[in-house]
Amino acid sequence: MLIALIPAIAWGSIGLVSGKLGGNANQQTLGMTLGALLFSALTTIVFWSHIQDYISLKVCLVGVVSGLFWSLGQNQQFHSMKAIGISKTVPLSTGLQLLFNALAGVILFHEWQTGHQIALGTIALVILIAGATLTSLRDNRVSSSKRHAENIGAGVRALTLSTVGYVGYTVIVNFAGVDAKAMVLPQAIGMVIGASFFAYGKDAFQKETFKNVITGMVWGTGNIFMFLAIPAVGLAISYSFSQMGIIISTFGSILLLGEKKTKKELIYITIGSVMIIAGGILLSKI
Numbered sequence: 001m002l003i004a005l006i007p008a009i010a011w012g013s014i015g016l017v018s019g020k021l022g023g024n025a026n027q028q029t030l031g032m033t034l035g036a037l038l039f040s041a042l043t044t045i046v047f048w049s050h051i052q053d054y055i056s057l058k059v060c061l062v063g064v065v066s067g068l069f070w071s072l073g074q075n076q077q078f079h080s081m082k083a084i085g086i087s088k089t090v091p092l093s094t095g096l097q098l099l100f101n102a103l104a105g106v107i108l109f110h111e112w113q114t115g116h117q118i119a120l121g122t123i124a125l126v127i128l129i130a131g132a133t134l135t136s137l138r139d140n141r142v143s144s145s146k147r148h149a150e151n152i153g154a155g156v157r158a159l160t161l162s163t164v165g166y167v168g169y170t171v172i173v174n175f176a177g178v179d180a181k182a183m184v185l186p187q188a189i190g191m192v193i194g195a196s197f198f199a200y201g202k203d204a205f206q207k208e209t210f211k212n213v214i215t216g217m218v219w220g221t222g223n224i225f226m227f228l229a230i231p232a233v234g235l236a237i238s239y240s241f242s243q244m245g246i247i248i249s250t251f252g253s254i255l256l257l258g259e260k261k262t263k264k265e266l267i268y269i270t271i272g273s274v275m276i277i278a279g280g281i282l283l284s285k286i
Contacts, residue, residue, distance in 0.1 A: 004229040004241040010222030012245025015086040016252045018078065018215045023208025025078035026199040029071060031209040033188070033195040035216020036223075040188035043224055047181045054179035062176040063183030066169050067190020073165025074191075075198045076158040084155030086253035087261065087269060088135060094246050095132030095276045096163040099125060102283050104171050117286050124282035131275025135250075139262040184223075243280040246273050 018028045044051060080089040102125060105111040112118050173180065196204070226242065250273050253259045254266070261269065 001233060001241075003225055004233050005244070006225040007222035007229065007242045008245040009248065010218050010225070010245075011242060012090075012248030013218055013252070014215055015081055015090055015249045016256060017218055018212055019081070019086060019253065019257050021208065021211040021214060023206070023212055024203075025075060025082055026195075027204065027206060027209040028078045028212045028215065029075040030192075030195040030199040030204055031212025031214075032074065032216040032219060033071060033191040034209075035213035035218075036220050037188040037192055037216070038213070039217060039220020039223065040185045042220075043181070044185045047184075051179075051182045054182035056182075058176065059178045059183045060186040062172060062178050063186025064190035064193070066172050066183065067187040067192075068194040069165045069168035069172065070187070071165070071191050071194025071198065073162045073167075073169055075195065076162035076165060080155045080158035080162060083151040083158060085150065085259045086257065087250045087259050088150075089155070089159065090246050090249040090253075091135035091269065091273050091276055092132050092159055093162055093166075094243060095128045095135070095272075095279070096159065097166050098243070098276070098280050098283060099128050099132070100163055100167045101170055102128075104167060105174075108171065109174060112286065120282060121286050124279045124286075127275050127282065128279035131272040131279060134268045134272030134275065136272075137265070137268045139264045141262065141264075243277050246276060 014032075018032065021028075021031075023031065077089060077093055080093070102121060106121070112121050173183070199209070222242075229241075250269060254261055
């Protein structure tokens with residue numbers, strides 16, 4: 001159980017670490033992917049005997065394309081963090097990812113077969129939608145200058161593209177049916193290629209970029225311990241625990257990065273975050 005909690009701590013800290021290290025969204029994405037590449041190389045060495053049995057051109061191509069989608073998702077999530085803050089972005093992004101990944105599972109892969117699965121899944125999706133809506137609610141008493149500073153329009157656009165990227169990143173792997181461990185390194189290469197595209201000509205290789213290699217290593221730590229947790233406690237528990245990271249990122253951004261919220265907004269975010277976690281746990285039980 002302790003191993004299963006490490007991905008939540010690592011992934012929940014990404015926004016906080018990148019926020020402290022600085023840089024624009026493109027520098028943060030590129031630096032993060034460089035760090036992830038280092039960890040993917042380590043993962044490949046550790047699982048090399050297994051990977052030799054599954055590596056192929058198909059695995060490499062799927063991994064690279066999946067990494068390209070991931071880079072879109074992470075880049076736009078960083079843009080959303082800049083536009084509306086970490087405390088709003090992470091719960092909304094988590095809820096949208098869970099929602100559309102579940103819908104993709106139902107529509108594309110026919111994962112819900114029984115009446116019990118459909119009923120439980122529908123309840124989970126309703127909870128997710130309600131939770132995501134709550135986290136996005138604003139206090140009407142907030143000044144117009146603060147609302148303008150948040151740039152809601154840019155945040156919504158970035159979250160939409162981020163969701164497309166993150167859903168594509170997982171769906172293509174499931175659709176192709178390739179071995180997850182064998183495509184870790186090709187996926188990381190795709191992540192770096194995508195991040196380089198976003199950062200090209202935009203002060204890509206600045207000190208903030210290389211500082212954010214630490215962010216990628218934090219992500220890689222979560223990734224490795226997720227692999228270790230799945231055989232120990234199962235996919236359902238591991239995935240559910242990983243969603244707990246929104247507590248760290250949401251409230252850490254308020255307490256550590258100084259994001260300002262009114263009492264009413266804090267209540268909305270708290271209830272919404274709990275509902276998103278509950279919805280994620282329900283989905284993992286199907």
